Amino acid sequence: MLELKVNNETSRLRAVVLGSAVDNGPTPKAEEAYDPKSLEHILAGTYPKELDMINEMEAFNTVLKKYDVTVFRPEQIENYNQIFTRDIGFVIDDVFVKSNILPDRERELDAIQYVIDQINPKKVVRPPEEVHIEGGDVMLWNEYIFIGTYKGSDYKEYITARTNVHGVQYIKELFPNKIVKEFDLVKSKIDARDNALHLDCCFQPVGNDKGIIYKNGFREEADYLFLVHLFGKDNLFHITRDEMYNMNSNVFSIDTNVVVSERNFTRLNNWLRANGFVVEEIPYAEIAKQEGLLRCTTLPLKRD
Structure with missing residues (x-):
């Protein structure tokens, strides 16, 4: 039996599902793109190659193994993108x-x-059909559950809007003892620099009391200010529009003092080290072209 336990984003990781780029299929057609960043690279002819993405994910796998984490991988499906396990x-x-x-x-x-x-079936749930919610929008912070959503009346028209108000309500009812706080995110179908696809595209905690944040990813300033008050302004690393586009907030914590980050995130990685973190730098820039990064490719099952 596989024991589950995840209460926050940063405690010592013991078991995780890491996605796979093997047999990823051909480059999608423009009309098949799920997000503006993939579309941009499809049109520019710079969409990531399978071998490059396999190598990047193996670099991540190697780091996880180094810290003695149990790593599960999806069973291989022919010609199919299985990289972003956080969504499923x-x-x-x-x-x-x-x-x-x-x-x-x-x-x-x-x-x-x-x-x-391998999980106790009583501990596995599937929400009703009207509930839309993806793991990238769900962030645990001890007694809090942070959820990214989109409250615009045009929700249905946005393929980039992944979690609806029913999703927020569902989690509130499932976990009545938690404080569920939703955040209305900025969405764009056409410009990836103005599209917070999930909450982890514009915010993520690191360590015990710090976080990475992009102010303009929130539709309401009050939501941004809530996090500033909760974490303290000095504990938050503010990223720029370009850094958000490059997925700087989408790093991944193996422990309260160990963060896996993209090797090109110079400014962020320096800040993390200055704050006492061990930064495991790996290449992940090709995967980033699909508007997802390290957190998006993981599904944590157990943390201490």
Whole structure:
């Protein structure tokens, strides 16, 4: 039996599902793109090559193994993108929530069914159909559950809007003892520099009391200020529009003092080191072209 336990983003990691870039399929057509950044690279002819992405994910896998983390990988599906496991499910406390993802991606969940089969079935839930929620929008911070959403009346028109108000309500009802705080995110179908696809594209905690934040990713200044008050302004690393575009807030914590980061994030990595973190730098810039980075490619199952 696989024991689940995730209460925050930074405690010592013990078990995780890491996505896979093997047999990723051909470069999608422009009309098949799920987000503006992938579209940009498809049109420019700079969409990432499978081998480059496999190498990047292996670099990540090597770091996880170095810290003695149990790593599960999805079963291989032919010609299919299985990189972003964060979207397809997430763990809160000891409960595994299966996401209602875009219908085209349902097979991604099937590929990790062998992992789900090792969990107590009473601890696995699937929300009703009207509930949209993806793991990139769900962030745990001890007694808090932070959830990114989009409250615009045009929600249905945005393929980049992944978590709806029903999703927020569902989590509130499932975890009545937690403080659920939602954040209304800025979305764009056409400019990746103005699109916070998920909450982890504009905010993520690191360590015990710090975080990385992009102020303009929030539609309401009050939401941004809530985090400033909770963490303290001096504890937050503010990223620029370009840094947000390059996914600087989408790093991944293996422990309260160990952060896996992209090797090109010079300004962020220097700040992390200055604040006492061990920074494991790896190449992940090709995967970033699909508007996802390190956190997006992981599904943590157990932290201390």
